Amino acid sequence: xxxxxxxxxxxxxxxxxxxxxxxxxxxxxxxxxxxxxxxxxxxxxxxxxxxxxxxxxxxxxxxxxxxxxxxxxx
Numbered sequence: 214x215x216x217x218x219x220x221x222x223x224x225x226x227x228x229x230x231x232x233x234x235x236x237x238x239x240x241x242x243x244x245x246x247x248x249x250x251x252x253x254x255x256x257x258x259x260x261x262x263x264x265x266x267x268x269x270x271x272x273x274x275x276x277x278x279x280x281x282x283x284x285x286x287x
């Protein structure tokens with residue numbers, strides 16, 4: 214039996230995503246919940262990322278409110 218080389222991490226990710234997509238399609242999962250689930254799993258794997266993104270979005274919202282005069286600057 215020949216020893217097969219280990220696939221690169223990119224190949225492994227591609228194969229896992231393809232398998233997840235096939236399973237989701239076979240079980241009637243719509244694309245939006247599939248994408249939300251994949252994105253959520255990615256964020257869960259990166260500690261602090263979800264909080265960083267939420268803070269970034271809040272800062273952008275506050276900046277936009279200041280620009281249009283809905284919030285005073287300090």
